[in-house]
Amino acid sequence: MSKAVMTVHGFLTDIKDFGRLYDYLDFYDEVVPYKVPGHNDGESFDKFTVDATVRGMLQCFDNLAAKHDTVDVVGFSMGGALTTYIAVRRPVNKAVMISPSNKYFNLTSPLAMIRFYLRYIVKSLKTRTDDSRKELRNYLQNTAVSAGIAIKRIFPSVDLYTFNVFADLMELCDKVVAECSPVATKSLLLWGELDELVPPASVEFVESNFSNLTKVILPDVGHGMLYTNRDNVIIDHVVDFLSDGKVVANVPFEEKA
Template sequence: MEEKVFYRHQLVNDINIYYEFYPNPNSQKTLVLLHGFLSSTFSYRRLIPYLNKEYQVVSIDLPPFGKSGKSNKFVYSYRNLAQTVIQLVHSLGLQEITLIGHSMGGQIVLNILHIQPDIAEKAVLLCSSSYSKRSKIPLIIGSYIPYFHLYVKFWLARSGVVQNLQNVVHDHSLISDEMLFGYLQPFLKDEIFLALTRMIRDHEGDLPTGALSQIAHPCLLIWGEYDKVVPLSVGERLKQDLGRSELVILRETGHLVPEERPEDVFQHIKQFLA
């Protein structure tokens, strides 16, 4: 059966949101996918075909990433990003949803559950960012300096897409030209760096332990054994703070689990939702 997909843009919370909608007439459940920092829906391209066999899927580009808006007037706090996703979910009339978030997207999922618990039944956190603090004061002050966005651009160029991918993927043989271009493409225009400068300023830090303990949803945590970005120890701590959670560890896997182990991730999600 040929996969059907709708590529859409919608103005939500005063910013243009790009999302991909994969219908499945045989399923009542909708999976809402949120990607990580410096990423986009592109990072789910290998997982979505598996998920869409069983469920309806909506994959969202969180601003300022991917094809979503890059306004430097938008507030890029995690709370406001969570509110933006909530508004989009309501505008689409989605029911019986499960939130799935990778890395930073996982922290946005946790913010959504904290703000509006009744929006989702369950959540899946893939190597979810957690316990990071607000940006340091000198960096926040520096973000007000004219042309600071050029420093952000220089920093990203220096670290390089290849080096970043080698850091997040355990099996380097998976890194292809298609993958390199997919992750590089959103950073070919300067507007993203102006928005990232604003994001440095707006980021308020991750949810504290007290807030996490209030989340009562069943949560599936899937972690790569060799995650260098968000180490497994973070997943183990998160499992303690989320009362109804289970932790699955993928052996010989790094941070980018939807890229490295899409079929295994799908099987664990399917079992969890069953």
């Protein structure tokens, strides 16, 4: 049986959002990253519109469905929200939503982050071991990387960003929420408790519409989880889910600068 997978990246980034995940999808006959309009190299963000994004994504899926028996979809951030949209409108075999931005702005994130780091700082002070200090440094590093990704979503450089582009993102998220309906697609949701952008309400929204959902809540990662040295954990979960446990990725830990 022929099978394909389609990835959908986030806002103001590109297909590199998924990093090392691509290296572990070789059990598919075809892997196609969908490039959101306005997000390709040298392309104007003026091309990023709700209609163009949705139309292009559905066409990409239809092209794959015409060639393969099953098509899975993996989305991150805005791409995660778009994955919920396509799962309602197309026969998606499996859907993976990583930090899906069906809802935006996590006002509880600073408090969650303070609680998290207080816990690890206390642990580090109590044990005073090299391992505990290294663990704390890793978490601080991951938070800095993840926060950088989040800031890029909201305050990117002026030459790449206009208010209208961000307004289009909000319109797109609103459309996804308004037009979503209950589905039984086999699905996986991954979300970090330290997510700087996506609130718990987005997780609850997905839960309320996807009846066949596996939910993985990670206590030690933020929105940019795939960019941190915790990406191996996320990739392991995704590959295990997509392959029905037949492929054990066992992604090695990789120190990231």
